Amino acid sequence: MIIIMKPAHTDDQLREAIEKVEALGAAPHIIHGDTHITISVIGETKHIGPEDFAGLLGIERVVRISKPYKLAARAAKPEGTKIRIGNLTIGTGGFLVMAGPCSVESEEQTLRIARAVKERGAHVLRGGAFKPRSSPYAFQGLGDEGLQILAKAREETGLPVISEALDMQGLELVAKYADIIQIGARNMQNFPLLKALGKLNKPILLKRGMSATIEEWLMSAEYILSGGNDKVMLCERGIRSFDTQYSRNSLDLNAVPILKTLTHLPVIVDPSHGTGFRHLVSPMALAGMAAGADGIIVEVHDRPDEALSDGPQALLPSDFETLMKKVTNMAPILGVEMQASSKPKKNVA
Amino acid sequence: MIIIMKPAHTDDQLREAIEKVEALGAAPHIIHGDTHITISVIGETKHIGPEDFAGLLGIERVVRISKPYKLAARAAKPEGTKIRIGNLTIGTGGFLVMAGPCSVESEEQTLRIARAVKERGAHVLRGGAFKPRSSPYAFQGLGDEGLQILAKAREETGLPVISEALDMQGLELVAKYADIIQIGARNMQNFPLLKALGKLNKPILLKRGMSATIEEWLMSAEYILSGGNDKVMLCERGIRSFDTQYSRNSLDLNAVPILKTLTHLPVIVDPSHGTGFRHLVSPMALAGMAAGADGIIVEVHDRPDEALSDGPQALLPSDFETLMKKVTNMAPILGVEMQASSKPKKNVA
Amino acid sequence: MIIIMKPAHTDDQLREAIEKVEALGAAPHIIHGDTHITISVIGETKHIGPEDFAGLLGIERVVRISKPYKLAARAAKPEGTKIRIGNLTIGTGGFLVMAGPCSVESEEQTLRIARAVKERGAHVLRGGAFKPRSSPYAFQGLGDEGLQILAKAREETGLPVISEALDMQGLELVAKYADIIQIGARNMQNFPLLKALGKLNKPILLKRGMSATIEEWLMSAEYILSGGNDKVMLCERGIRSFDTQYSRNSLDLNAVPILKTLTHLPVIVDPSHGTGFRHLVSPMALAGMAAGADGIIVEVHDRPDEALSDGPQALLPSDFETLMKKVTNMAPILGVEMQASSKPKKNVA
């Protein structure tokens, strides 16, 4: 930490700043520069933050040198986190494809689509039972019933299941039925929920908030990790931009190679929400893979005109098939393997 | 609603779109334009949204004509919402000033600051007992104990109290002790929480999300209103911008006159979070008032160097006194009255 | 300047960084912190920038301590810049109101509106002769002829005139006819144009770029100042935001008090472009004034339905009259005076 004093600070203000450093158990190292006096905070600084100096007068700025996240930092696990789910190993173990409908709408619809994505090589089935909707008048998901349908689809296809939890109450249910718990963009800084996730022993897919910085995102992961749950995946799903005429969000693929250097956690890309339109999903899925993601999560629907949510961004099964072929072909070029296919618990007719 | 077909749509796609309109109980009105065919959706369209046509092929765009929010719209209560708390009438009843520390840190600190803001003319005491912090290692608030301290401060000063709830569990406690429940930016789209707020009979201060559009914000208010609670205030607290070097957020004062035309709900401005730095708070408080806000909420701390959170943005009591004088003087110029002062339940020594 | 080495830097990389500091004529001061080694760059550092260390390996980050702008910094002229135009003194000399049509459309229209704003107390007449239009098919302004019309309006009303230059060729013309040269948002980083402005002895109104940071904006002012022209005003005119449904831009009033501390240059607010809609202009003009601006620039049109550009954001003369009354009344509350009225060179009938 480096404290930069204002050019016009008083002697008293400098003394107060120095005393504050000492009171926090660190050593102040004062340097008289050309225009500014700076105080380097030396010694054990783990528990000291810029906010400790926030109220002091005479300070122009406090520069943090070490990262505010510790457990999520690459250095905490240089070899990278591997998350095992059945015969899948997410992280450094191969490229992962999660696919399925936006919402679980009925047993018939879910099983139909689950079979379609399984046949085409998906590794995990996605489907929402609790839907975060900006309008109180929109379809809010089937809830408990939806989760039971997903469990049936898993039983039939062998695909592990990912579904979103919106609150503590839903979390218990999702944790009971799903293999991976998804936390949506709007809940990335729902701190009580993050604390609850920290106490679970379940993989979490933590989506990036609509306008969250990468550091805020990693701090949210830190909440879960510091609670004791080390099975966290990060999912880039598009950030808010000034231009929403032709895509709903701006998929921030820069985040992928950035995260690969900053953290050991697996990184997943969601080109469906990251674009909002079907014709953009496949190119951006491939782009995410080329940028170095550990996997993708895409929406697939065989009757998008009947979908109760996000129909226009769902791939048709035929689109998904084409995408899977390209993904499979690109893998060796990029030096990655594909995940092994999941084995169904019973045969698909 | 107007459906704009792609120039290259097929006859089948046009027929499907027309049939969908009819299936939804409305009448399609087809217009052959120079470059595009459009379908106006006529009749009872309240329950029809662009998402109903989302999955259909051959459609370029669906333009919504009426607003997606109904209860929050100005037209639903043209005279404006008035919220009564003790002898205060928020909304069209006078300019409101809420002030106090960011966090409740101790009984002594809270009472001291409560007296200071009361003496200088504040109408409501603010103070956080549950703090949303981006780091799991930062001070998270005194919780239940903090709320009891706020209640004591109210008893002594007569000032009604506002405090933030982060989740369902905290909501019960905050609702028990506070006069106004604050919902923070990070929870603006915490839909289960919004639904719970709809069932309360307590005033809510709904802060705008970090990058929420005005429409999304009003839809979140709609969640509360549609649940049955009509006591909602909107609070502009700064949006995320590309330039954070000199202010933490960008206070979006355009939102104030925009909201005054779109909705009947009272609008409050938070220049403390909206700027992040003490020297910007007073000018922006006045700017918010001049833009037409119904009130402001500001952080005040008499020892900001000891504050456990957000010290650098807290006004000193002397700053607050100067601000209150300007606010009081500006009121008649802008054609507004100040709220009547609250009467303490017991005398302040 | 402080150089923060990567935790994993090599001895060679540290030595290279130290040698680079010395080669630049400064003294390196090395501090071994808990997690990082830092090098403070001591001595004469005016001509050293982070870019000097940009290509070196082993460096995590270079933190600039002093500002990159020198002539624009408050410290260069603590008393503030005053710009004199006729009997006006812009800067610390009183609140300034510039008003007029977006475009000069005809002599008749311009004189009509010039009289209307003069009668209601405007100090400067605005009007565009060269219009930056996003479409090549839109009205591009009357050019030379437009400038001559503005000169006639000045002659009749006595109001000094401000008009925009788009390029070097237009600059000569505008400099010939206008009293203040406006540089639009799209040209804020047109560096050859800025260099040319530096060689003039004319007041410049430098609008902020659509997504320019405050530092970039001040660096553009620095271009003009360093060329020798010290008559620069800064104009906040709204930045690009993620929500353009109800306003064209987001008027960033935080910038006003920020600039008042960072620089000695006068600050003007443009609520017409900063909002894009007539009903938002007056509240935001007052808000800009309350935030501490030295003046405002607003579009006024008496027949906005006939305007060739930006009709929907133009105030009617009656709106402008009401605004001027409020502005005049607010001035003493805010501790500012109004500019003295300009005297016409001939009488207005």
Add this chain to the structure above:
Amino acid sequence: MIIIMKPAHTDDQLREAIEKVEALGAAPHIIHGDTHITISVIGETKHIGPEDFAGLLGIERVVRISKPYKLAARAAKPEGTKIRIGNLTIGTGGFLVMAGPCSVESEEQTLRIARAVKERGAHVLRGGAFKPRSSPYAFQGLGDEGLQILAKAREETGLPVISEALDMQGLELVAKYADIIQIGARNMQNFPLLKALGKLNKPILLKRGMSATIEEWLMSAEYILSGGNDKVMLCERGIRSFDTQYSRNSLDLNAVPILKTLTHLPVIVDPSHGTGFRHLVSPMALAGMAAGADGIIVEVHDRPDEALSDGPQALLPSDFETLMKKVTNMAPILGVEMQASSKPKKNVA
């Protein structure tokens, strides 16, 4: 075009709107909806824009149905634009790689790097002679001399040359020496410059403005096309975002597949400026290719620590070699060919 009247419009306002439509030579088609009256503008509407109705009262909104750009629209040349430069065919003719230093610093440096990128398979040599720098105190480029150096490098290596023009004066010089004229982000809406480009018969690389919407970008291309120059390439180089801690800009790859559907112009990706850091360049170059770009432009420097600009984002020749191998391997998977290599005019020793 569809005009949506305010619910509270008057009969006079409706009549005025109808008359305006007729005055513009189109036919108004009035529809009485549930909440709003709308007027569809039928007939020849090419020359009618929302701005034509901008000043009318009683109008809530005008919705444009057809695109404001005509010549840049995909429909104007469905087969796609092909730009021929020597034996290169840019557009639908193969994947293109442009590489070289940020700035031309000396003949020796430029020839050295030109040889390095030529040997590793680059098709075009990039290098800046006129540099747009945010600081007036920073290196501004070698100008004319730099262009002559580039011409020598072309002569030796056979690589066509791309270089940036900042203004009209520089444009003449760049047009004289370079094979492709680059227009930087800050000049995307320099309309006089765009008009001048329209009169040239030279390929243009038009970079996207820092916060330009895709529509604004295409309108800037329309300026050049409508002037008569149809050799325009679009270059995505990163947009301004709220998070600049780990990358300078946010490379908006969504724009690539969006542009491929909206326009027939070739699309190039610049991962160097789009990220700002060397370790992010190669992953994002591959991502841009996977998203469907027609080519990339990357900065390469063999001694980045000595670079006079943008050293930290330059690839080393060895990085570039690795990238070229991956690019070449990925091409067949994505169904694209690589451009044929340019033949040097004289042999490289």
